[in-house]
Amino acid sequence: MRSRREVCWATVSYDCLYGFLDLNDNGFDDVGIRCKEVTENDPRKLRVTDSTVLYSLNGDSFIGEIVTAKDRRLKIWSELCRSSGRNKLCRNVESSS
16 A cells, blocks of 8 residues: 555646747748646646747757747747637737737
Protein backbone atom coordinates (compact mmCIF):
# COMPACT_ATOMS: atom_id res chain seq x y z
CA MET A 1 0.00 0.00 0.00
CA ARG A 2 1.32 3.43 -0.91
CA SER A 3 1.32 6.23 1.60
CA ARG A 4 1.60 8.94 -1.01
CA ARG A 5 -1.47 9.86 -3.03
CA GLU A 6 -0.88 9.48 -6.76
CA VAL A 7 -2.19 12.25 -8.96
CA CYS A 8 -3.46 11.33 -12.39
CA TRP A 9 -4.15 14.26 -14.71
CA ALA A 10 -6.71 13.67 -17.45
CA THR A 11 -6.60 15.91 -20.52
CA VAL A 12 -9.90 17.72 -20.98
CA SER A 13 -8.88 19.66 -24.09
CA TYR A 14 -5.77 20.33 -26.17
CA ASP A 15 -5.65 22.89 -28.96
CA CYS A 16 -2.81 24.34 -31.02
CA LEU A 17 -2.45 27.23 -33.42
CA TYR A 18 0.59 27.64 -35.65
CA GLY A 19 1.74 29.53 -38.70
CA PHE A 20 4.48 31.32 -40.58
CA LEU A 21 5.13 34.91 -39.52
CA ASP A 22 7.59 37.68 -40.39
CA LEU A 23 7.73 39.40 -37.02
CA ASN A 24 11.19 40.92 -37.55
CA ASP A 25 10.31 42.42 -40.96
CA ASN A 26 13.48 40.87 -42.35
CA GLY A 27 11.81 38.86 -45.11
CA PHE A 28 12.46 35.56 -43.36
CA ASP A 29 9.62 33.58 -41.91
CA ASP A 30 9.39 32.78 -38.23
CA VAL A 31 7.23 29.89 -37.05
CA GLY A 32 4.84 30.68 -34.21
CA ILE A 33 3.12 27.95 -32.19
CA ARG A 34 0.59 28.37 -29.40
CA CYS A 35 -0.80 25.36 -27.53
CA LYS A 36 -3.30 25.33 -24.69
CA GLU A 37 -4.03 22.24 -22.60
CA VAL A 38 -6.68 21.89 -19.91
CA THR A 39 -6.28 18.96 -17.51
CA GLU A 40 -8.04 17.87 -14.33
CA ASN A 41 -7.15 15.60 -11.45
CA ASP A 42 -10.61 15.59 -9.91
CA PRO A 43 -13.95 17.08 -10.92
CA ARG A 44 -13.27 20.45 -9.30
CA LYS A 45 -9.58 21.08 -10.07
CA LEU A 46 -8.59 22.20 -13.54
CA ARG A 47 -5.08 23.16 -14.62
CA VAL A 48 -4.49 25.27 -17.75
CA THR A 49 -1.15 25.28 -19.54
CA ASP A 50 -0.88 27.88 -22.29
CA SER A 51 2.47 28.10 -24.07
CA THR A 52 3.80 30.05 -27.03
CA VAL A 53 7.01 29.17 -28.88
CA LEU A 54 8.65 31.19 -31.64
CA TYR A 55 11.17 29.60 -33.99
CA SER A 56 13.33 32.16 -35.80
CA LEU A 57 16.13 31.92 -38.30
CA ASN A 58 19.50 32.61 -36.71
CA GLY A 59 22.33 32.15 -39.17
CA ASP A 60 21.60 28.86 -40.91
CA SER A 61 19.35 27.25 -38.29
CA PHE A 62 16.04 27.79 -36.55
CA ILE A 63 16.24 28.63 -32.85
CA GLY A 64 13.21 28.01 -30.62
CA GLU A 65 12.27 30.43 -27.86
CA ILE A 66 9.51 30.09 -25.27
CA VAL A 67 7.78 33.46 -25.31
CA THR A 68 6.90 34.71 -21.83
CA ALA A 69 6.52 38.48 -22.31
CA LYS A 70 2.82 39.30 -22.50
CA ASP A 71 3.14 41.92 -25.25
CA ARG A 72 5.15 39.56 -27.49
CA ARG A 73 2.69 36.71 -26.88
CA LEU A 74 -0.25 38.94 -27.80
CA LYS A 75 1.53 40.11 -30.97
CA ILE A 76 2.23 36.50 -32.02
CA TRP A 77 -1.34 35.41 -31.21
CA SER A 78 -2.74 38.33 -33.18
CA GLU A 79 -0.62 37.51 -36.22
CA LEU A 80 -1.49 33.81 -36.04
CA CYS A 81 -5.19 34.61 -35.81
CA ARG A 82 -5.14 36.71 -38.98
CA SER A 83 -5.17 33.51 -41.02
CA SER A 84 -6.85 31.22 -38.47
CA GLY A 85 -9.57 33.42 -37.00
CA ARG A 86 -11.99 30.54 -36.60
CA ASN A 87 -9.66 28.63 -34.27
CA LYS A 88 -11.03 28.70 -30.73
CA LEU A 89 -7.67 29.98 -29.45
CA CYS A 90 -8.41 33.17 -31.41
CA ARG A 91 -11.44 34.10 -29.35
CA ASN A 92 -10.84 37.38 -27.53
CA VAL A 93 -7.52 37.98 -29.32
CA GLU A 94 -7.35 41.52 -30.68
CA SER A 95 -5.80 41.94 -34.09
CA SER A 96 -2.80 44.20 -34.32
CA SER A 97 -2.62 46.66 -37.17
